[in-house]
Every structure is written in structure tokens, then in C-alpha cells.
Amino acid sequence: MSPLPIVVLISGTGSNLQAIIDAIAAKKINAEIRAVISNKPGVAGLQRARDAGIATHVIEHKQYPDRNAFDAALRDCIDQYQPQLVVLAGFMRILGDGFVQHYPGRMLNIHPSLLPEFPGLDTHRRVLAAGHTQHGASVHFVTPELDGGPLLVQAVIPVQANDTAESLQQKVHQQEHIIYPLAIGWIAEGRVQYENNRIFFDGKPLEKPVQIPACNAY
Numbered sequence: 277m278s279p280l281p282i283v284v285l286i287s288g289t290g291s292n293l294q295a296i297i298d299a300i301a302a303k304k305i306n307a308e309i310r311a312v313i314s315n316k317p318g319v320a321g322l323q324r325a326r327d328a329g330i331a332t333h334v335i336e337h338k339q340y341p342d343r344n345a346f347d348a349a350l351r352d353c354i355d356q357y358q359p360q361l362v363v364l365a366g367f368m369r370i371l372g373d374g375f376v377q378h379y380p381g382r383m384l385n386i387h388p389s390l391l392p393e394f395p396g397l398d399t400h401r402r403v404l405a406a407g408h409t410q411h412g413a414s415v416h417f418v419t420p421e422l423d424g425g426p427l428l429v430q431a432v433i434p435v436q437a438n439d440t441a442e443s444l445q446q447k448v449h450q451q452e453h454i455i456y457p458l459a460i461g462w463i464a465e466g467r468v469q470y471e472n473n474r475i476f477f478d479g480k481p482l483e484k485p486v487q488i489p490a491c492n493a494y
């Protein structure tokens with residue numbers, strides 16, 4: 277099978293991008309990152325991409341008069357690479373409905389909580405404030421509802437008495453680096469289908485996300 281062509285969108289550090297680059301290099305997933313696009317110049321993730329020999333682009337939202345103009349420029353840039361999958365990896369910009377609907381079942385996001393709990397920002401502090409005993413990360417398909425699309429896989433970690441927002445952030449991040457390549461690998465293997473807002477995994481409807489306990493590798 278030819279590698280799954282993907283484009284990755286970032287806004288910052290790009291540690292999830294790095295995990296995907298590494299998983300491809302280690303031949304754990306059969307994918308090819310055709311380009312990395314950032315809405316912020318100078319971020320570390322762009323250097324990670326360049327170091328891996330991947331084409332990079334910066335499309336600064338500030339340079340466009342409105343969301344539609346930015347979304348159109350971003351879409352044109354992505355589409356020249358003809359990806360089968362668009363991967364949001366710490367992309368901190370809300371995308372318009374038209375943009376999202378342009379990639380039905382072809383855009384993934386990773387979010388640092390066990391969605392549908394704690395959509396939005398500042399998840400680690402909110403989990404602690406709510407006294408939850410479990411936390412984690414979720415990979416989901418992107419729909420117009422923010423952090424609300426169908427869930428594919430989650431990593432679950434226990435919240436311990438001495439955890440802080442910082443310690444949770446670190447632990448969750450580590451799990452993201454495992455489940456994001458895992459999810460992309462499943463898609464590359466053709467194990468995941470998406471129809472009318474529903475995920476089919478190995479030919480069966482996925483009623484709830486695949487949940488994996490915290491681990492060090494896959």
C-alpha cells in the first residue's frame with residue numbers, strides 16, 4: 277500500500293508532530309507528511325519539520341482581514357499537497373464551518389482531556405478543580421463543533437493526590453505522543469472508516485472510543 281499522504285497543522289512546539297515524524301521514520305506507520313503548516317512564524321515545530329526534510333509554510337492569521345480569508349488561504353495551501361488526512365497537532369486556531377466541511381472524515385485533532393469532558397482550554401487545572409480521578413487525551417475527527425467530533429481513541433491516566441496542572445500536562449502529553457501515531461497508523465492501514473459522523477473500526481461501528489491505559493510505547 278502506498279503511504280497515507282498527510283498535512284500537519286501546528287502553532288507551537290510540535291512535540292506531537294515529532295512523535296508522528298518518529299513513528300513514520302521507525303516504520304510504525306505507513307504515512308508520508310507532505311507539508312507542515314503553522315499559523316505562527318518561528319515556532320519550534322517548523323524547525324522539527326525542516327530537520328526532517330518536510331516542506332513548511334507559515335500562514336499568519338493576522339495577515340488576513342477575516343476568518344474566511346485565512347481559512348481560504350490555508351485550504352489552498354493544504355490542497356496543493358492532496359492529503360488524504362489533515363492532522364491538527366496543537367493548532368490553536370478555530371476553523372470555520374466551511375473549512376471543516378471541506379475535509380469530512382479527513383481531519384483529526386488531539387485534545388488534552390477525556391472528551392466530551394473538558395473541551396476548550398486549561399483542561400489540567402479544570403480536571404483538578406473538579407476532583408476527577410481520571411484524565412487523559414483524546415483523538416477525534418474534526419466537525420464544526422469545537423472539540424466535539426466523533427472520538428477514535430483515548431489514553432487514560434489516573435489523577436494522583438500529588439498531581440499538579442504541570443504534572444498532569446506532562447503525563448498527558450506523553451500519552452498523546454503514543455495515541456496520535458497509533459490513530460494515524462490505523463487510518464493508514466484502512467482500519468478506520470468515517471460515514472455520516474460515525475466511525476467504523478475494523479468494519480464495525482465504534483460505539484465508544486478505543487480506550488488504552490497509560491503506557492510507555494505501542
Ligand code: GRF
Pocket residue numbers: 288289290291292293321365366367386387388449452
Ligand atoms: C497538545 O497538548 C494537544 O493536545 C493540544 O495542543 C498541544 C500541542 O502540543 N491540542 P505540541 O505542540 O504537539 O507539543
